[in-house]
Structures are given as structure tokens and as C-alpha cells.
Amino acid sequence: xxxPGETIGILGGGQLGRMIALAAAQLGYRCHVxxxxxxxxxxxxxxxxxxxxxxxTAALAAFASQxxxxxxxxxxxxxxxxxxxxxxxxxxxPARALEVAQDRVNEKSFVEHLGGRPAPWAMxxxxxxxxxxxxxxxxxxxxxxxxxxxxxKGQWRIASAEQAATLDLPQVPLIYEGFVTFFGEFSxxxxxxxxGAIAFWDSAHNKHDSGILAxxxxxxxxxxxxxxxxxxxxxxxxxDALDYVGVLTLEFFATDAGPVFNEMAPRVHNSGHxxxxxxxxxxxxxxxxxxxxxxxxxxxxxxxxVVMDNLIGDAAHDWPGILSDPANHLHLYGKAAARPGRKMxxxxxxxx
Ligand code: AMP
Numbered sequence: 001x002x003x004p005g006e007t008i009g010i011l012g013g014g015q016l017g018r019m020i021a022l023a024a025a026q027l028g029y030r031c032h033v034x035x036x037x038x039x040x041x042x043x044x045x046x047x048x049x050x051x052x053x054x055x056x057t058a059a060l061a062a063f064a065s066q067x068x069x070x071x072x073x074x075x076x077x078x079x080x081x082x083x084x085x086x087x088x089x090x091x092x093x094p095a096r097a098l099e100v101a102q103d104r105v106n107e108k109s110f111v112e113h114l115g116g117r118p119a120p121w122a123m124x125x126x127x128x129x130x131x132x133x134x135x136x137x138x139x140x141x142x143x144x145x146x147x148x149x150x151x152x153k154g155q156w157r158i159a160s161a162e163q164a165a166t167l168d169l170p171q172v173p174l175i176y177e178g179f180v181t182f183f184g185e186f187s188x189x190x191x192x193x194x195x196g197a198i199a200f201w202d203s204a205h206n207k208h209d210s211g212i213l214a215x216x217x218x219x220x221x222x223x224x225x226x227x228x229x230x231x232x233x234x235x236x237x238x239x240d241a242l243d244y245v246g247v248l249t250l251e252f253f254a255t256d257a258g259p260v261f262n263e264m265a266p267r268v269h270n271s272g273h274x275x276x277x278x279x280x281x282x283x284x285x286x287x288x289x290x291x292x293x294x295x296x297x298x299x300x301x302x303x304x305x306v307v308m309d310n311l312i313g314d315a316a317h318d319w320p321g322i323l324s325d326p327a328n329h330l331h332l333y334g335k336a337a338a339r340p341g342r343k344m345x346x347x348x349x350x351x352x
Contacts, residue, residue: 004028005028006030006292008067008291009033009066009069009071010031011071011073012042012074013041014040017033017073018044019273020071021045022284024288027285029288032050032066033050034052036051036053039336041335054077054081060081060084061088063085064087068089068292069090070090070092071093071246071291077102093242093244093266094243094244094245100242101264103146104149104175105121115234116237116261119179121178122137122176130176131165133176134161134176137177139160140158140160141178142158144156145173146173147173151212152211153211157179180260185251185252186231186251186254187251187272188235188249189201189247189272190232190236190239190248191247191286192245198239201283204220204274206251215309216273216308218274218301219301231252234261247268248265250264251271273331274306274308277302277348279299279300303350304350305351309347310346311345311346313338314340315344328348
């Protein structure tokens with residue numbers, strides 16, 4: 001067990017790290033951020049900050065030697081250099097979770113092996129591969145980069161084989177996925193402790209706009225809730241297979257044929273931000289409890305319902321209007337510039 005007062009290392013310097021650090025502070029921990037950027041909105045609320053690249057093994061080792069445990073808020077970090085931290089501090093969740101989740105082919109294969117069902121998919125490294133993938137899977141579909149994609153970045157809708165033939169493919173490993181006809185999207189967020197105990201939060205109904213999460217609503221409509229048990233069973237298997245410690249998220253499409261796995265994130269997730277006010281224990285607090293070996297907090301709903309809206313780009317400029325409703329819980333991440341598509345904050349409302 002890592003007692004309050006110790007230092008928790010966080011790889012990654014964004015809003016997830018910031019909210020992890022705020023929860024850690026509430027429990028009496030100090031946090032130390034390791035991130036490549038000079039200005040980190042996570043480091044702004046932490047006791048320590050190391051600016052370094054994720055492949056700098058000497059810097060990672062020096063960072064870990066100042067921490068009792070290290071976690072990450074960002075999954076696009078190469079796993080191998082992180083081994084340099086092992087002599088100094090444990091890494092939770094494990095590096096294996098990064099390797100699985102940061103590559104769409106790895107995550108789909110991993111989940112299929114455990115009995116999960118993703119959209120039909122094929123690896124694409126050339127125009128010929130893409131033509132073969134469309135011939136087998138059909139169109140429409142979505143071409144995605146295998147790595148480094150987030151918030152709909154690195155994705156191209158493919159309407160037909162003819163359209164695909166006109167594309168100038170990026171020179172990175174790709175994956176083609178059949179287009180899933182779904183009636184809703186939802187996420188399963190769980191926390192797994194060092195003893196293997198698992199707790200789930202209610203699944204949010206997630207609405208995306210241009211590939212970016214716009215709104216999460218809890219409880220989800222009944223037809224989505226009906227698919228949650230099967231999705232939870234898969235998420236639990238993924239967590240057990242990885243001997244996972246911390247918060248894990250799996251995203252699903254709700255379809256007439258049941259839940260279709262979309263992707264996983266080995267971390268706290270935007271679709272769980274509602275848990276800060278809307279659950280008895282937030283995803284951030286339980287992540288800290290799990291990685292420090294503390295007992296987990298209850299994940300029950302703290303209200304009849306919860307709605308979380310992301311503030312993307314300029315939407316954050318309306319903070320005076322948002323605050324004019326005393327029922328709104330406003331979270332701003334402290335980012336300097338409100339670029340289009342950038343997550344600047346979120347607002348949570350409870351139905352009591
Ligand atoms: P992703 O980054 O893979 O989660 O994709 C972002 C969003 O694009 C998803 O939340 C869906 O709304 C949509 N999307 C991604 N993949 C598919 C698919 N195979 N079929 C239908 N919609 C998809």
C-alpha cells in the first residue's frame with residue numbers, strides 16, 4: 001500500500017492528468033508530472049514537473065526515483081522505454097495495457113481472443129491491401145491509422161472502392177473497419193484493484209460530434225442498458241487478462257445484434273467525467289485508490305441522472321453564461337488557446 005503523503009508520478013500532461021492530480025491531492029498525495037510539453041495543465045496543479053520525452057530512459061528513471069508509483073493519462077507512449085522506471089517505482093496500469101490499447105490491430109485481436117466482437121477489420125499497408133479489404137468487408141467503412149488516433153483524428157470515411165482508389169494513403173500502418181450501423185454508443189468504465197476486485201460505473205450513453213465526444217448521459221436509454229452486461233463481461237475479461245490495476249475504459253456500439261467493441265483506453269476517460277459529481281466515488285479518485293492499493297470507493301450513482309457536456313473550442317468562452325445557472329458544475333482545464341476541436345472543459349448537471 002502506498003500511503004497518503006507519498007508522490008504519484010503521472011506520464012502525460014493534459015486534462016486527464018490534471019483531474020487525476022486533483023483527486024490525488026484530496027487524498028493527501030503529491031503528484032509529479034512527466035510530459036514533453038513546456039506548459040502542462042496537469043503540472044499546473046502538481047508539486048513536481050519533469051519536461052522530457054517518453055523515450056528518454058535516463059529522464060524516466062530519474063523521474064521514477066522520485067515517485068512511489070507511476071501511472072499514465074496518455075496511451076500513445078512507447079512501452080519499451082518505460083522499463084527504465086521498473087527498478088524505482090511500479091507502473092499501474094501495466095505496460096502491456098499500453099501495448100494492447102495503442103494499436104488498433106492489437107486491441108481488436110486481443111478482444112477477439114477473449115470472445116469480444118469488433119467491427120470486421122483488416123490491416124492496410126498499401127492501396128492493394130485497401131482494395132482487398134473493401135472487397136472482403138464491403139463499403140462503406142472507415143480507414144484509420146493503427147496508432148496515434150484520437151478524437152476522430154487519423155480517420156477517413158470510405159464510401160466505395162472507387163473512392164478508395166483515388167486516395168493518397170498516408171505512409172503509416174492503417175486499418176480498415178466495416179461501418180457499424182448502431183443505434184447508440186456507450187462506454188464501460190471499470191476500476192480494478194491490486195487484489196483483482198472490479199467495480200463498474202453506470203454506462204454512459206455517449207454522443208459524438210465530428211468524432212469528438214460531445215455529451216455523456218447517465219442512465220443510458222433502456223435499449224443500451226440491456227447491452228451493458230455483455231459489454232461488462234468482456235471488459236472484466238480484458239482487465240483480468242492484463243492483470244490490470246486502475247481505471248480501464250471500453251467503448252461499444254449498441255447494435256441490433258448486441259454490443260460491438262469499438263476501442264479501449266487504459267485510463268480514465270472523457271465519458272467518465274460525470275462521475276466527479278454524479279457518482280459516490282469518481283473515476284479519478286478510484287484510479288488513485290487502485291494504484292495506491294487503497295480500498296476502492298463505491299461507484300453508485302449519486303443522483304437520479306447526470307449529463308456531461310464537453311466544452312469544445314469556443315464553447316468554453318461562455319463560462320459566464322454556464323455559471324449563471326447555479327446547478328451547473330463547470331470544469332475548465334486551464335488551456336491557453338481555444339482552438340477548434342480542442343477540449344477546453346466540461347459542464348456537469350445532476351438530476352436530483
Ligand atoms: P474512434 O476514435 O475509433 O472511437 O472513432 C470515433 C467515432 O467515429 C466513434 O465514436 C464513432 O462515432 C465513429 N466510428 C468509428 N469507427 C466506426 C465504425 N467502424 N463504424 C461506425 N462508426 C464508427
